[in-house]
Amino acid sequence: MIAMALACEPELLIADEPTTALDVTVQRKILLLLKSLQQRLGMSLLLISHDLNLVRRIAQRVCVMKAGEIVEQADCDTLFNAPRHPYSCELLHAEPEGEPLCRDTRETVLEVDHLRVEFQIGGGLFRRKEYLRAVDGISLSVQQGKTLGIVGESGSGKSTLGQAILRLLDSEGGIRFQGQALDGLNQKQLRPWRKQMQVVFQDPFGSLSPRMSVAQIISEGLEVHSQYDARQCDEQVIRALEEVGLDPDSRHRYPHEFSGGQRQRIAIARALVLKPALILLDEPTSALDRTVQKQVVALLRQLQEKYGLTYLFISHDLAVVRALAHDMIVIKDGQVVERGASHEVFENPQHPYTRELLAAAHPG
Incomplete structure (x- = not known):
């Protein structure tokens, strides 16, 4: 898929959820590949993703969308360290957390x-x-x-x-x-x-x-x-x-x-x-x-x-x-x-x- 997208040597590559449903090791390889291609070809990259770890590792600037509107945009470090909009805060704290339920069973x-x-x-x-x-x-x-x-x-x-x-x-x-x-x-x-x-x-x-x-x-x-x-x-x-x-x-x-x-x-x-x-x-x-x-x-x-x-x-x-x-x-x-x-x-x-x-x- 990436090879097809690069065949015409574009100035802009739109990556729409490129790592969704991939395991973490493959995600890392795809991420490194995209960064390498971007640097080598000098192209711009528009990354669409719900994976905030991925966004933080590859993006310089971030836009947060809700209901078809941009509710916040800032450089990556600013948004992740000091988000202003409540929805941005919700996304940043949406990591599944807690511990499994304690159960005492022998069956x-x-x-x-x-x-x-x-x-x-x-x-x-x-x-x-x-x-x-x-x-x-x-x-x-x-x-x-x-x-x-x-x-x-x-x-x-x-x-x-x-x-x-x-x-x-x-x-x-x-x-x-x-x-x-x-x-x-x-x-x-x-x-x-x-x-x-x-x-x-x-x-x-x-x-x-x-x-x-x-x-x-x-x-x-x-x-x-x-x-x-x-x-x-x-x-x-x-x-x-x-x-x-x-x-x-x-x-x-x-x-x-x-x-x-x-x-x-x-x-x-x-x-x-x-x-x-x-x-x-x-x-x-x-x-x-x-x-x-x-x-x-x-x-x-x-x-x-x-x-x-x-x-x-x-x-x-x-x-x-x-x-x-x-x-x-x-x-x-x-x-x-x-x-x-x-x-x-x-x-x-x-x-x-x-x-x-x-x-x-x-x-x-």
């Missing part, structure tokens, strides 16, 4: 033992088959009401691990959920367990069907897994929307009528309506700005406290992981390179790769 909801996932990447009729091992012997366990953070850069195997745990991908190894071994079950035998394991995906725009109303999206699982009639389904949809802070009267609208943060709340309501024990959160805040991220993290904490939910939280955003996860594992090339209580990993990382991730997230 293990999920156990994974030496899980392996392979994808065929080569071979044919007369050639030897070649395989890529995306998940290489990972073991983990999660207790009821707690959050396990799964951290790693793009391509490390985080999402593949999550999908394999939910039996959405074929795998080898043991998966035990609420005391039941899932790895040997066929799809028919798995069906009663599906409602207990739900997922919220990264993209709040692509994960909701544009052809379905919010009510249809949220009630879809109820039609499969419950015996509710139409009136009861509607009552459950209303209750789920209230739980995530959305107006139930909006349930007949369509996804394109909502903001990104509201769409992600709809996705959370869809997972919540089946009253699951475990929710896989696959990068649920990476496409959202910091103020909305903070709101979504607060919502997830609130729901966890109220219902004793267990979360598998996949993310490359270390600030969000620190605010939500009790324990965490760090994955590189399909293997766990570090594990432990979140606060211990953040304060005293042991593996060089973990230290690299933390350094990329907090430069200087």
